[in-house]
Amino acid sequence: MKINDLSLYSRYAFRDLTRSYSKILSIIITLLISLFILSAILTIEDSLENELNENSKVLLGGDLEIDYNNKEGDRSLINQVESFSTVSQMVEFSTMISTTKNKNNKTSFTRIKAVDQNYPLYGEVIYEPIGSLENLNKIDNTIIVNENIFKNLELKINDIVKVQNKEFKVIGTVKVLPDIGGAFVFGDFALTGKKTLDNLELNTLGSFLNYEYKIRFDGDENKDNKINKIVNIFKNDSKVKIRYPENSAGGIKRIIDNFSQFLSLVSISAMLIAGIGIANTLLSFINQKNSSIAVQKSIGINSVNIKTIYYLQLFIILFFISLIAYGLSFLLVPIVDKYISDGFGLNIEASFSLTNLSIVFLVGLLVIIIFSIPTVNSIDQIKASSLFRNVFQSLQFKYSKKSIILSLFLLAILIILFAYRSSLPYYSLIYFASFFVCLAMFFYVSRLIILLLRNNLTNLGISSKIAVKNITQSKSITPITVMSLGLGMTLLLTLAFVGSNFKREIAKSIPDIAPDYFFLGIQNNQKDLFQKVINETDEDAVIEIVPIVSAGIVKINGIDPNTYISNSNDSYWVIMNDRRVSWVDTIPKDNPILEGSWWDTSQPNKLQISLDSKVAKDFGVNIGDKFTLRIYGREIEGEVVNLRLVNYQDLSINFAMLLNPQFAKNIPHEYLSTIKFKKADNFNEVNFLDQFPSVSIIKISDYLSKVTDVLNKVFIAVSIISAVTVIIGLVVISSAIIVQGKIKTFQNLIFKILGFSKKEIIISSIIEFIISFLSIILFSTVFSVIASKFIIENIFQLNWLFEFEIFLYVIIGVGLTTLALIILTNLKYLSPKVYPLVRNE
Amino acid sequence: MSKLLKLSNVNLNYTIDSKSINILKNISFDVDYKETISVVGESGSGKTSLIMLIGGLEKVSSGNIFFRDSELSKMNEDEISEIRRKNIGIVFQSFYLIPNYTALENVSLSLEINKFDNPKSKAKEILDRFGLSNRFNNFPSQLSGGEQQRVAIARSVAMKPEIILADEPTGNLDSENTHKISNLLFNYIEDENASLIMVTHDNNLANLTKRKITIKDGVISENK
Known part of the structure; x- marks a missing residue:
């Protein structure tokens, strides 16, 4: 086709569109909603990534970070760095903060940053009152707590709190810290001066002590040169880990990636359901243009050119809707920013991305073309000769071998596009496969309903007969209703089942399995006293107490452990930092051995390692492989002798690595304990901390309520977003009814002439809906049960139960909404005016 | 001088429920340049099918149709x-204007498709000639039956085709409009030296043509 022709057909397409857009309004609405969701995901993801990239130095807290883990850094080496840059030293640790009022004192497990006067090197700490941050290093024993601690402990400025056994004055509150890249996003936190650190008795393990040195490059010297200098300075210090800005916020990035991947899949589901509606509405639109197309053919415009005009119309719609949807997505950014700035201290701004706009347009184009190929091809069925006979037959979707191959090819591109952009392409592919299997199943369900009802009209009331006739007629909307609503319902039910099972399992773990408290940092010499105090408090308390020591995996079979695993793997955490390891004499009850044998007591001088079987699988490690562990700076080689099944969900003490006690018992260690009280009310946290100031307490129920609170919010957000697929399904159904409008009006006219009441016609609509909806419920329940059971049992490894209450909420909610929509859409066809119809006007 | 149109042993068969029905049987005739022909016959005799074949809107089952020596x-x-676009104008009994196009847009459609310069002014000229200068921007629903048929004829002649195929052009009109439309059509054909093949039941109208072909049961029974 020549450019001139294209320009001419574009003008026709534009003109036709401006005059008939109301007839394809449902195409516009469904496209707009689904492209808006996709745009919103891309825009917010992009804004977040921009913020993280632009602020990577802020999130890291410097141009570079020297991480000494739980040991103070080598001062002579740090001094060398200070000669050409600014260094801010900070120590992070976890401990308890308690109020010191006379009665009803409260405690809070808190992550504290002890910072020097250079903090922060980049970014801004949002705190009040003015000057309190500076005073941390001027006035001893002062602290600034986050707003949550301030509120929960009912503090006032200048109140005195206890940190361990020392008193600190609360001189301010902090809202946002800049360097949150690797640390406490969800927990409570506080700031104190670096000097005050010396006043505390911090133990290295229970306090999760971490020494960090943030570095800012000053002067004009080349940045790479400075990095090289620093790498050289620390090259012989094996305890050091150097972190760069590009590695900051890895955790946040992973959360964003996973969440946006899920939302992308929801949005593409919405788009594909919209595609069903687009195909149907477009076919009706072309049917209405039947005679105009025949006229165009009669004056010599061929089928290809006419099809070009329709494709151009779709292209124009898509172009403008993509722009509008992408533009509208910018309005969401300030809303998301509000939540993110409160939670993460990140401030996001919308920025235009041609790539994202192109992706939105491309995805829309692929979906539109895939679904409109059989529809637009129906134009071939229109013959100019129909104009002589004045007889126009209704068009049907036209499938040819060529068009099916093209549709499949474009679908493959669409799937590859999503899978390629995904961090977990395998899951995306499984999702697409499941989606299309469900789509096909729902199509066959609709055919089955029609087949079963077609020959069973006898012995039915008149309303039921009309309903059955409506379902089984050749232009029935049953397939579209069943497919579009079925897919939306399946997705919504699946997520509802996953959410409710997940929450139930977490809630269930509190009374059944989980202990009441975790106690961290019990010193070797405090073990007996600790047990005595607990027994005095509650003689029936179940105490589990285990030794812990910090160990880092330096090598596996003599080589860098990083060569065994990628940093995106679930088990990467095992080598990311030093881990707590323990030792026990007997096999833990809930940790059965899957492979290998328990400790070989005949070799007490040989380090033996019992490894989490999942970790072993992810690393590709087997029995007999050698691990080199660094414990207190000393490298010790041990052999993996068995693999255990570790269930972290029960919240009891679990370790990825256990050592043989014969070898490990002489290593200096602390203790970690869990307690399950019979008489929990007897236990007073504040009194306990008076006796054990260096011990940290984590109340499991508080911790779990925080986790469930976050999960609740996530699941509500996810469910609301997923409900979009149902909304799109409803728009598709509504448009399918409107498409039937003329037939419905004629049908209702005939009923009117025959003396039917409106009530009987409405009842027939309700019966029609109930027949379709019952089938949808049945099959979407089956599909969602299979999907949610797979997710809960295989991915989360929890128990799955059919949640009848949730099931009822979803089906009643969706059912009533759909029924209301169907009746409302049908209402306007209930009172046809006789005259215009009889005169065929 | 060769013929404008030549039909030679044309047959048209339809298969309905595995039965073959002969709609037209061994139709042969020529049409000269500037010749006007009416095709008459009873309903179902095959008149409309004949002009559908001539317009290239149906394929012959056997036989040949030549348009200026090119075999359709x-x-x-x-x-x-391509041939229909440039050389053949078709007028239908039911007008068939495009409902969401104005009178002017309906007429300029074929001019634009054929890349005429200033298609709008040319369309206006034709509509003006057909007495519709005050109806340029009206949609078909805003026109009377006679006006709609005048727009339809204007559309069919816009490209100055060499032949006009008209299927009962006055079949949906009253006697006054029938008179107006026939005058307009025949005056135009005379002025522009075009040919006309017109299917009609109206003997008065048929008598205006130079030749009358009568079809009975798919066979030419009279050609004079």
Whole structure:
């Protein structure tokens, strides 16, 4: 086709569109909603990534970070760095903060940053009152707590709190810290001066002590040169880990990636359901243009050119809707920013991305073309000769071998596009496969309903007969209703089942399995006293107490452990930092051995390692492989002798690595304990901390309520977003009814002439809906049960139960909404005016 | 001088429920340049089918149709469209204007498709000639039956085709409008030296043509 022709057909397409857009309004609405969701995901993801990239130095807290883990850094080496840059030293640790009022004192497990006067090197700490941050290093024993601690402990400025056994004055509150890249996003936190650190008795393990040195490059010297200098300075210090800005916020990035991947899949589901509606509405639109197309053919415009005009119309719609949807997505950014700035201290701004706009347009184009190929091809069925006979037959979707191959090819591109952009392409592919299997199943369900009802009209009331006739007629909307609503319902039910099972399992773990408290940092010499105090408090308390020591995996079979695993793997955490390891004499009850044998007591001088079987699988490690562990700076080689099944969900003490006690018992260690009280009310946290100031307490129920609170919010957000697929399904159904409008009006006219009441016609609509909806419920329940059971049992490894209450909420909610929509859409066809119809006007 | 149109042993068969029905049987006749022909016959005799074949809107089952020495029956759809676009104007009984196009847009459609310079002014000229200068921007629903048919004829002659195929052009009109439309059509054909093949039941109208072909049961029973 020549450019001139294209320009001419574009003008026709534009003109036709401006005059008939109301007839394809449902195409516009469904496209707009689904492209808006996709745009919103891309825009917010992009804004977040921009913020993280632009602020990577802020999130890291410097141009570079020297991480000494739980040991103070080598001062002579740090001094060398200070000669050409600014260094801010900070120590992070976890401990308890308690109020010191006379009665009803409260405690809070808190992550504290002890910072020097250079903090922060980049970014801004949002705190009040003015000057309190500076005073941390001027006035001893002062602290600034986050707003949550301030509120929960009912503090006032200048109140005195206890940190361990020392008193600190609360001189301010902090809202946002800049360097949150690797640390406490969800927990409570506080700031104190670096000097005050010396006043505390911090133990290295229970306090999760971490020494960090943030570095800012000053002067004009080349940045790479400075990095090289620093790498050289620390090259012989094996305890050091150097972190760069590009590695900051890895955790946040992973959360964003996973969440946006899920939302992308929801949005593409919405788009594909919209595609069903687009195909149907477009076919009706072309049917209405039947005679105009025949006229165009009669004056010599061929089928290809006419099809070009329709494709151009779709292209124009898509172009403008993509722009509008992408533009509208910018309005969401300030809303998301509000939540993110409160939670993460990140401030996001919308920025235009041609790539994202192109992706939105491309995805829309692929979906539109895939679904409109059989529809637009129906134009071939229109013959100019129909104009002589004045007889126009209704068009049907036209499938040819060529068009099916093209549709499949474009679908493959669409799937590859999503899978390629995904961090977990395998899951995306499984999702697409499941989606299309469900789509096909729902199509066959609709055919089955029609087949079963077609020959069973006898012995039915008149309303039921009309309903059955409506379902089984050749232009029935049953397939579209069943497919579009079925897919939306399946997705919504699946997520509802996953959410409710997940929450139930977490809630269930509190009374059944989980202990009441975790106690961290019990010193070797405090073990007996600790047990005595607990027994005095509650003689029936179940105490589990285990030794812990910090160990880092330096090598596996003599080589860098990083060569065994990628940093995106679930088990990467095992080598990311030093881990707590323990030792026990007997096999833990809930940790059965899957492979290998328990400790070989005949070799007490040989380090033996019992490894989490999942970790072993992810690393590709087997029995007999050698691990080199660094414990207190000393490298010790041990052999993996068995693999255990570790269930972290029960919240009891679990370790990825256990050592043989014969070898490990002489290593200096602390203790970690869990307690399950019979008489929990007897236990007073504040009194306990008076006796054990260096011990940290984590109340499991508080911790779990925080986790469930976050999960609740996530699941509500996810469910609301997923409900979009149902909304799109409803728009598709509504448009399918409107498409039937003329037939419905004629049908209702005939009923009117025959003396039917409106009530009987409405009842027939309700019966029609109930027949379709019952089938949808049945099959979407089956599909969602299979999907949610797979997710809960295989991915989360929890128990799955059919949640009848949730099931009822979803089906009643969706059912009533759909029924209301169907009746409302049908209402306007209930009172046809006789005259215009009889005169065929 | 060769003929404008030549039909030679044309047959048209339809298969309905595995039964073959002969709609037209061994139709042969020529049409000269500037010749006007009426095709008459009873309903169902095959008149409309004949002009559908001549317009290239149906394919012959056997036989040949030549349009200025080019054989229509051997052409593909695009080639036939090209000939129809430039050389054949068709007028229908039911007018068939495009409902969401104005009178002017309906007429300029074929001019634009054929890449005429200033298609709008040319369309206005034709509509003006057909007495519709005050109806340029009206949609078909805003026009009377007679006006709609005048717009339809204006559309069919816009490209100055060499032949006009008209199927009962006055079949949906009253006697006054029938008179107006026939005058307009025949005056135009005379002025522009075009040919006309017109299917009609109206003997008065048929008598205005130079030749009358009568079809009975798919066979030419009279050609004079």
